[in-house]
Amino acid sequence: MSERESAFVLVTGMSGAGRSTAAKALEDLGWFVIDNLPPGLLFAMAEEAGRAKLAADKVAAVVDVRSLAFTSDLNSAIEELEGRGVGVRVVFLEASDEELVRRFENVRRPHPLQSDGRLVDGIARERGILREVRANADLVIDTSNLNVHELxxxxxxxxGGEDRPGLRVNVVSFGYKYGLPVDADMVVDCRFLPNPHWVPELRPMNGLDAPVREYVLNQAGAKELLDAYDEMFAIIASGYTREGKSYATLAVGCTGGKHRSVAMAEQIGGRLRDRGGMEVQVSHRDVGRE
Structure with missing residues (x-):
């Protein structure tokens, strides 16, 4: 699907992961958004939007798992839309079990699939139902460490700018000791490089500081990794574009997510920007966490 083709956005994901916040953000951007729409009504909504002369690439629906036939209904709805010439992009909002439990307990509400069981039982059941949807989503956003403003x-x-060309790439540095980003499409491991943590004068700094950056980039294998990944990602990006994938998250990891991964993520992001044809954001998940 090219960036000029009409697209209908479906926002779904785990209960408590931020679907309502995402919907409000889209509305603020001028999108026509329907919340809590059953999957079986998606095509009817698309038809109504067409009669109202709404731009197809500014229409979104938020769907949740409360329908017991959610997965089959949603897949059928997507097939029907695409069969009628409307491209569908699925945005999946994710969060860790621990964070979802905390959020439900804070608002003193049960999980919609909890029934007479425990909160964690409802979350586990929902994950099982959504597994296929998540696997086929175009964009997965992990909201575990995001507040509403960051989401x-x-x-x-x-x-916010659907006329912007090319693939949109989020390069995020992280620390393995805090876990892999669950929304990563690809992972680069920098732990083979010497760790600036063991250099006393570099330990308080992070990979955004020039002394740490120079230390990391001057290590054997650093430039070779950057060169190799630069070439490899060009191939991957072309394939993503052919397959209609609009977004990609590249995670760059080291032990603590403070030194090596930060420096390398900045370099990878810069190289991708220099290639052109894609929009690149760089963020650092675990800086300041230690």
């Missing part, structure tokens, strides 16, 4: 910023960054 809104991500939505604005992804959907």
């Amino acid at each position: 809104r910023g991500k939505i604005v960054a992804f959907f």
